[in-house]
Amino acid sequence: MYDLVLKNVRLPKIEEQYYIGIENEFIAEISRTPIKGKEEIDGCGDLVMPPFVETHIHLDTVYTAGEPRWNQSGSLFEGISIWNERKQMLTEDDVYNRAIKALCQLLKHGVLYVRAIVDISDERLTALKALLKVKEDFSTILNLQIIAFPQNGLISFPENKKRMIEAIKLGVDGISAVPHLERTREEGIESIKFCFSLAEKYNTFIHIFCDEIDDSQSRFVETVASYAITSGLKEKVTACHTCAMVYYPDSYASKLLDLISISKINIVSCPLINTVMQGRYDSYPKGRGVTRIKEMIQKHINVCIAHDDIMTPFYPLGSGNILQAAHMAVHAGHLTGSDELEEIINMISINGARTLQIADSYGIKKGNEANLITFSVQNTIDLIRYQPHCRYVISKGKVMAHTPPSKTIFYRTIQN
Ligand SMILES: [Zn+2]
Incomplete structure (x- = not known):
């Protein structure tokens, strides 16, 4: 019995x-x-x-769309500016309650493994402290990893370097960087280098926001992949978004995809936000914003699809149903082959488990x-x-x- x-x-x-x-x-x-x-x-x-695996969601920004104002342009830069204002109003209760509301929606839709991103560009680390409490309080229900994310950069906002170390000491699972938003390419590379040095020292995951910009010259994935090889961190490293990859010439993309494959890093694509946010500076035809998933499947790269945002200054929609992100990926990525449709489900399940390094028990x-x-x-x-x-x-x-x-x-x- x-x-x-x-x-x-x-x-x-x-x-x-x-x-x-x-x-x-x-x-x-x-x-x-x-x-x-x-x-x-x-x-x-x-x-x-x-259960499904959500590999990238901002639990600190959920349910803040329109606060203090709506992102009318839909651009990443207006979103960051609004979030900088909203961030001043954070309290631990505010973050805790919104995060739980989002986790309940994810759970209802079958997500029991979550990698949450939390902005540490706040000297009080309010959001981080609230999410660490959420992690503890929900540990008997779902598996939550927390990534410390320096939304305003590491080199162009040096206070974040100190906060990153503080975040590690408070107990985050991984750390991040946002090289394409640093002031120069050199500073972008320096931010990646800093991130890897900390991850090696403190044994954390790396989850880097990478090339989320419609710029064929934004080429930080190659640096992340190269450092993943030389540091030996490989599968512990994830690059997310990688939107600029669709603007690269095919000859460079081909070399890059081989490098990513050798490096064993994970790629996370966020099709809901990136289809609506990218391509805003294009005339017609407008870019689709979703990275080269089709070619990554062919190269056996571990690709995941994530929901990313629920009603934030960056993306005003989202219900917590990760299948919506999968549906969008199929369309934007031309992934209607029968094997590709099966692979899409892997991208919200087993591939995500590999990224979170829980595949052995999944x-x-x-x-x-x-x-x-x-x-x-x-x-x-x-x-x-x-x-x-x-x-x-x-x-x-x-x-x-x-x-x-x-x-x-x-x-x-x-x-x-
Ligand atoms: Zn994100």
């Missing part, structure tokens, strides 16, 4: 239905034949998967933590088509959320 049995669920690409037995927070059995539990949940023939298998999500769809492509809510979200063997599928009632007979 197991603590909990999830019955009548289908694993991806398998027709038969399974019973999953959970004991002491772990998956104890996966069986085609019925098993009994003290509590039993009918999966109704749903698809069951491991997935539905005996002995792993019982973290499971179910969907009332036929296959993974339907996840991208419909972007449905999870019917069940189970974390460490406990049902955390239940959203019954919506049902439409037709009042007249519709004939073809």
Whole structure:
């Protein structure tokens, strides 16, 4: 008799239905034949998967769109300017409450592994302290990593160097840089160098905002990849956005993609914000803002797709449903091949687990933590088509959320 049995669920690409037995927070059995539990949940023939992985979300800026004013131009620079104003009003309670609201939305949509970005360009480190408390308070429900991010730069805003070290001592999991926003290319490289020196010294992840600008001369990914090789940090390093890559000549991009592949760094693309924010300075045709995902798949680079923002000065929409980001990536990246559609789901699941370095304990298998999500769809492509809510979200063997599928009632007979 197991603590909990999830019955009548289908694993991806398998027709038969399974019973999953959970004991002491772990998956104890996966069986085609019925098993009994003290509590039993009918999966109704749903698809069951491991939870999604959000590899890049700003939990300090969530739900601040319009405060103190709306980003009318939609540009990154107006967003930064508004956030600099909003940042002055932060309190730990304000950040804590908004972060929890966002985490509940992510959880409802099946995300149980989260890498959160927090701006440290605030001398009081208010947001960081609030998110470290969120991490502690939510540790029994979801896996939260925190990255210290110097929104205003490291070299052009030197106070951030000191705050970065303070953030490490307070307990962040990783550190960041934003080289394309430093004053010069040389200072951008210096910021990357500083970030790597700290990561080596304190053994942290690196998660660098890289080339989030429509400038074919913004080429910091090559520096990040090169340092990842020489430092040996490799898979512990992530470059996110990399939007400028679509403006590079193909000859340079080809060399760069080989370098990224050799370096083993992870790439995180944020298709929701970058389709709407990039290309603002283009005439027609306008750039799509999403990095070269298609070519990265071909080079076996570990690419992830992230939601990034929920109602922030940078992006006014977002619901916490990471499938919306996957849907956008398919369109902006021309990723409609059948293998590509399957790979898109990997980019919000197993690839994310690799980036967070939790892949060894990720997935539905005996002995792993019982973290499971179910969907009332036929296959993974339907996840991208419909972007449905999870019917069940189970974390460490406990049902955390239940959203019954919506049902439409037709009042007249519709004939073809
Ligand atoms: Zn971001």
